[in-house]
Amino acid sequence: MMEIIFLGTGGAQPTLERNTTCMCLIREGEILMFDAGENAQISFLKSGLGWNKKMKIFVTHLHGDHCIGILGFLQTMTLQNRTEPIEIYGPDGIEEFIATNMKVMNFGLSFPVLITSVNNGLVVNEEKYEVYACKAEHSVTAFSYLFKEKEKPGEFYPDKAIALGVPKGKLWHTLQCGEEVTIENKTIKPSQVMGPNISGKKIGVSGDTRPTKELEEFFNACDYLIFDSTFSDELKEKAVESGHSTAKEAATLAQNAKVLNLILTHFSARYNDDKVLLEEAKSIHSSVIAANDQLKIKIS
Amino acid sequence: MMEIIFLGTGGAQPTLERNTTCMCLIREGEILMFDAGENAQISFLKSGLGWNKKMKIFVTHLHGDHCIGILGFLQTMTLQNRTEPIEIYGPDGIEEFIATNMKVMNFGLSFPVLITSVNNGLVVNEEKYEVYACKAEHSVTAFSYLFKEKEKPGEFYPDKAIALGVPKGKLWHTLQCGEEVTIENKTIKPSQVMGPNISGKKIGVSGDTRPTKELEEFFNACDYLIFDSTFSDELKEKAVESGHSTAKEAATLAQNAKVLNLILTHFSARYNDDKVLLEEAKSIHSSVIAANDQLKIKIS
Numbered sequence: 001m002m003e004i005i006f007l008g009t010g011g012a013q014p015t016l017e018r019n020t021t022c023m024c025l026i027r028e029g030e031i032l033m034f035d036a037g038e039n040a041q042i043s044f045l046k047s048g049l050g051w052n053k054k055m056k057i058f059v060t061h062l063h064g065d066h067c068i069g070i071l072g073f074l075q076t077m078t079l080q081n082r083t084e085p086i087e088i089y090g091p092d093g094i095e096e097f098i099a100t101n102m103k104v105m106n107f108g109l110s111f112p113v114l115i116t117s118v119n120n121g122l123v124v125n126e127e128k129y130e131v132y133a134c135k136a137e138h139s140v141t142a143f144s145y146l147f148k149e150k151e152k153p154g155e156f157y158p159d160k161a162i163a164l165g166v167p168k169g170k171l172w173h174t175l176q177c178g179e180e181v182t183i184e185n186k187t188i189k190p191s192q193v194m195g196p197n198i199s200g201k202k203i204g205v206s207g208d209t210r211p212t213k214e215l216e217e218f219f220n221a222c223d224y225l226i227f228d229s230t231f232s233d234e235l236k237e238k239a240v241e242s243g244h245s246t247a248k249e250a251a252t253l254a255q256n257a258k259v260l261n262l263i264l265t266h267f268s269a270r271y272n273d274d275k276v277l278l279e280e281a282k283s284i285h286s287s288v289i290a291a292n293d294q295l296k297i298k299i300s
Numbered sequence: 301m302m303e304i305i306f307l308g309t310g311g312a313q314p315t316l317e318r319n320t321t322c323m324c325l326i327r328e329g330e331i332l333m334f335d336a337g338e339n340a341q342i343s344f345l346k347s348g349l350g351w352n353k354k355m356k357i358f359v360t361h362l363h364g365d366h367c368i369g370i371l372g373f374l375q376t377m378t379l380q381n382r383t384e385p386i387e388i389y390g391p392d393g394i395e396e397f398i399a400t401n402m403k404v405m406n407f408g409l410s411f412p413v414l415i416t417s418v419n420n421g422l423v424v425n426e427e428k429y430e431v432y433a434c435k436a437e438h439s440v441t442a443f444s445y446l447f448k449e450k451e452k453p454g455e456f457y458p459d460k461a462i463a464l465g466v467p468k469g470k471l472w473h474t475l476q477c478g479e480e481v482t483i484e485n486k487t488i489k490p491s492q493v494m495g496p497n498i499s500g501k502k503i504g505v506s507g508d509t510r511p512t513k514e515l516e517e518f519f520n521a522c523d524y525l526i527f528d529s530t531f532s533d534e535l536k537e538k539a540v541e542s543g544h545s546t547a548k549e550a551a552t553l554a555q556n557a558k559v560l561n562l563i564l565t566h567f568s569a570r571y572n573d574d575k576v577l578l579e580e581a582k583s584i585h586s587s588v589i590a591a592n593d594q595l596k597i598k599i600s
Contacts, residue, residue: 039339
């Protein structure tokens with residue numbers, strides 16, 4: 001079971017209802033945070049997530065409304081005596097941003113911070129998941145991210161194992177882990193006692209971007225795609241100028257990419273109500289959610 | 301009439317109730333902001349102050365909870381098409397902090413920003429007020445500030461002017477502005493038609509600091525003193541270690557300095573309730589207020 005929590009769903013300019021961009025994906029006790037705009041730590045505090053969890057932060061680009069919050073996070077985590085290392089990924093400049101501010105603001109940390117500049121391709125390869133980056137199209141260097149769970153072993157059928165003479169116990173576990181076992185010179189393969197592998201979930205995060213062919217391919221068949229929907233169709237020209245997308249463009253990309261569920265976010269402060277954006281996207285894609293601050297989505 | 305608005309009254313670590321440090325003094329349409337911790341722009345938005353006002357920001361020191369908010373301010377003011385210049389004052393490093401972040405985060409501004417490093421003494425000398433700085437005692441270079449209205453002309457007595465043969469009109473205005481007038485070879489001095497000068501208000505802002513003799517003199521006879529009260533008396537050792545003050549120490553300094561009204565702020569996140577701090581200070585000084593976010597104080 002995973003969970004997505006939106007900690008900030010506003011555009012460049014926060015409002016009383018929407019903080020600047022921040023979203024967390026929580027899986028097996030680890031927090032993968034995508035962007036951390038100003039005041040992310042307060043939304044984080046509200047959400048009840050803990051200060052000493054295993055954590056990675058992926059920054060889409062170095063605009064203040066996507067990265068300023070990291071500074072307060074690092075300071076507060078130190079005040080909370082965090083010891084667990086934190087990994088931060090982002091475009092070139094991410095290291096300078098953090099290092100300079102730590103120097104100028106003279107703050108030491110109670111835990112290690114590992115900073116990595118990203119490029120197109122694989123960014124993180126963990127035992128059970130990968131994260132990929134893909135160049136986005138914004139006013140500065142920006143990346144979109146794709147979280148991809150690795151395939152999980154299929155269902156285990158005890159009856160089949162017993163019928164093949166494999167006794168309950170350690171050998172079942174070996175098979176469940178994908179390894180063959182040998183019983184009385186007979187080799188039993190996992191596929192003989194288990195259903196087909198279950199494919200992992202794919203979750204895409206666009207950051208600030210125009211819709212592009214490259215991103216359409218990058219986000220192909222995502223279970224959830226969180227996409228820049230700064231403007232309504234009426235202000236498409238503004239979206240083009242500023243390197244953002246309209247809700248309709250987000251939905252069109254999601255539809256072409258065969259995305260199962262589209263989540264709109266990064267709404268311009270001019271929209272008191274996200275209805276118009278939601279309706280525009282729904283006219284194109286059948287499963288659309290408009291995110292709001294503290295929205296939680298369980299993903300099984 | 302002036303007004304103080306507290307936009308953040310928490311300590312280094314914000315809470316759901318208290319933002320990091322920020323306070324505004326509003327006089328004749330100008331905003332003098334003292335410190336701007338993370339998320340100050342949202343408290344500013346809540347307070348209803350406008351984005352294009354004449355404005356100066358005084359930073360006490362370069363810890364994140366006192367200066368990170370400037371970055372979001374500058375970005376949002378640009379999105380609001382501010383044109384009015386903004387003046388920023390702070391310790392050495394303030395320029396590097398702003399310049400580096402503007403470079404790394406690649407943001408242009410719609411208005412001029414004038415940055416000045418401060419030292420002990422006069423910082424700003426305007427027609428009707430001055431601002432002074434005084435070295436504070438914290439873990440990094442830090443300053444306290446003193447806002448001081450200049451003397452205002454006393455009350456004008458029309459009867460006296462008429463009795464001395466000065467006709468109503470332009471000459472009255474000349475006298476009210478403190479200049480002599482001559483009527484039929486007779487010189488009339490302002491003091492002949494006006495009461496004694498009215499002394500201006502003095503408002504002190506400590507920033508993060510231990511109480512010191514120097515600050516006691518600096519804040520002498522303030523009408524309002526806003527002072528670091530991070531800890532209760534029980535945690536005095538922590539205050540000493542971290543370069544902060546207890547509420548009792550703040551009150552003792554205020555009492556010795558003959559301050560009229562003391563306002564406690566910068567409360568550690570460990571205090572859900574400021575009562576204990578308020579009581580401790582009240583045992584020393586007769587006029588104490590515990591600040592909270594969005595507290596407004598009218599000063600006539």
